[in-house]
Amino acid sequence: EENSCAIRFDWSKTHLDAAHVAAFEELARLTDFVGRRKALFAGDIVNPTEGRAAEHTAQRGVGKDESVRQAAEYHHRMAAIVEAIHRGAMGEVKHLIHIGIGGSALGPALAVSALARDGAMVHVHVISNIDGCALEQAFAACDPTKTMLAIASKTFTTIETMTNAESAIAWLRENGVEDAYGRVVALTAAPEKAIAWGVDETRILPFSESVGGRYSLWSSIGFPVAMALGWPDFAELLEGAAAMDRHFRDTDGVANLPLRAAFADQYYTRLRGCQTRAVFAYDERLALLPDYLQQLEMESNGKRVKVDGSPVGGPTAPITWGGVGTDAQHAVFQLLHQGTHLVPVDFIASIAPGHDLAPAHHHILLSNCFAQGAALMAGKASEDPARAYPGDRPSTTILLDEVSPATFGALIAFHEHRTFANAVLMGINPFDQFGVELGKEIAKQIESGGACFDPSTEALLKLAGIS
Template sequence: MTSDHWQTIKAMPQLSLNQMFEKDGDRVSRFALQHAGLYFDFSKTHLDEDLVGAFRDMADTLGLSAKREALIAGEPVNISEGRAAEHCAERGIGNPASVDNAHALHQRMKSLIEVIDSGALGEFRHIIHLGIGGSALGPKMLHEALKLGDEKYELAVVSNIDGVALEPVLERFDAGKTLLVIASKTFTTAETLLNAQSVIDWMTEEGIADPRGQVVALTADPEQAVEWGVDETRILPFSETVGGRYSLWSSIGFSVALALGYDVFADLLAGAAAMDRHFQDTPWSRNIPVLAAFADQYYTQVRGCETRAVFAYDERLGLVPDYLQQLEMESNGKSVTLDGAPLALHSSPIVWGGVGTDAQHAVFQLLHQGSHLVPVEFLAVIEAGDSLSPAHHNGLLLNCFAQGAALMAGKKSDDSHRNYQGDRPSVTILLEELEASSLGALLAFYEHRTFVNAVLLNINPFDQFGVELGKQMANKLAAEDGNRLDASTEELKKRAFGA
């Protein structure tokens, strides 16, 4: 039973990080791994060979190897919905039929991009991409990370139903040169379709005779898109077995592929596939996503850490913490096991973070001297993304490395207000350069890490029923059927909308 493994792990003596480095002069080489243009330094975590061995035994007991193979083979690993989770197939890894289908849909996407680039559908200069959750956050994060500033198309990704998010885009864009891309797996997402209708209304007001002729739909339900009014030749389907937060590899990535070029999208897929192969073929003790998950579980279950902080020391990666919030907390924010029993362990930690060096002057006070123990993850890129003086990028990297060193080392002082306890863990992930392939590998690493955490928790990371409850309540509030919610909510509704 896994409870025995947890007892073993919790009973293990634990040295401080400084002691671990003093004891093992080869610690960095043991716990730093490199793959697909990324360097992962786990040496400033409390992982050691004994702890990794104990987690490896637990992983074997829980059938991690078989579950990994089931995931990649396209078996129904999403047991609550009886569905596979085939995001790897989008990258060319997995069930041959699913891989062939994904390739065919990618080619369809590529063909439509070529048609649009030729001007056959109109002289477009702007793209409005509408979606929510993974249908928007993935494309937005990719575009922010990889855009060059001289793209043929100006892309705006809008997800919020708040009109303040959409209206400035409409004011800035030319309706006659705007392509509307609607991304919705079911093509019934209320927020996305309301935003889409507002864009259609804007185009009509601007004198566009056939606004729906400027629409592309990205969906797993093409019939719904046709019913909404999208021409079937401008619908890019993707598989029902690709979940929203894993969908940027599918047709959901169309807007980024159009704005940045299909070759960029292809490189993204190739980088992710390289990490897929590493996850599939590498022993647990050298498997990067697996080691990361072992550290996650140690800090969550043994040290009681309720959060994990992610700081991107590169402005281009500023949306990665937001992206990880959805990936990890929507996947592993569960309270029951695979068989429906109450989860006796802590589920996903709360993921939060920001951009360095800004965060150093805000939240790092808590990280260094607060009473919470917060594992920290640093993301940085060796090659600068700007052409200014090297002092900018050098200072950025030095600050990143210094923060990890300071969290570990601490600094003793007789003045308690100036005392830094130290022994605070961190992982540093270095990209050689920020390009599509290395970003693809990084994101695939996070996906597999999330999956391994779910296996260690014995939960299903591929459903998200908790997302639905708030939507149901919103629909109930909007309905004029006499149904009422609690007194507090009804008062709020009354104050906002009147009696």
């Protein structure tokens, strides 16, 4: 059991023994984990394919001095706008429709869901899907005269985001808001593009090019979180993440929590051939955590070549999946207990409940969480094969004292650094994502017309009336 930032980590139900730890510590030495970690915090280029640093930790105050200073300036600007809106500088604001995609939406959606359940200062609706049903649902919940828009796009050219943004502007206008663009705050690393689109420069919240999308919650992309919680809670979120940053930066070997988690990850993918990793949050507030981790882990480490361009000599990121307890127990746990797949499981829970109902609710919830880990490990023999549990199935428990801004920040930063540590051990670059580009390019070819595709795709386009 280790303790950091009011979070306890229990790896005792894994197969990671002293011999494996020693071997993985040697692998960390051979892959220059210490050097790669130092480069990350120094703001050096750790994303060589795009020639960029990865400075999400600087957003939390831990990193290169100049980058930390710039991040603090951007935060000061964001705090001023958030506090002005809360004071009524833009009239009564009850709703914020936050439009983004990928990291520009998943992080804010998770943080708002986790932390803003007890009377949000502003009700936030996060929209990422280009499917108009998502926007229409948000429109139905909002009073347009009391609604603001946040447009989150690093480049301010993302087609799904900008299409949704145009429709939201049209909705405001159709409902009597004369200065629709005056209700927009832009969150971007390309301020000039936002100005050209129609946003006043006083309502543009920039962030650095060196902050990647799936690591951007801590930057101006966190604006909707600050709007929902208030700036003091957002500052606590940053400090909780910074505490984990300092632990990760300053602790060596197996005592380093994210590195230790990566040792277990590598054991199960490389040595035991596990193709998936399951995450179950026994807390309704963290129901979106598996979705968030899917992007963080699979977009970062779902690669087939190393940093030097040579093929990876083995599996990389497992498929991350999961759900929320206790719902998942009545759906997918059958496979975990008696299926033929070996699936390492992370259980995440909070000692303090997030509600004021009878204590029985939380007692039953936590009892189920701990019982599942015990049952997976111990199993149960039976003369009836259908009722036999093989056991010896691994799990990790991550136990928060409470779901507060600080512990939530530490939890997310832990997973960021775990992802980075896994990448170092595999020799890959976790900060590019070229695998998402090809489908986008083909979609643009379809939109522009004139391109020919395989017979199956052509038939589908014809059936849908697109060609």
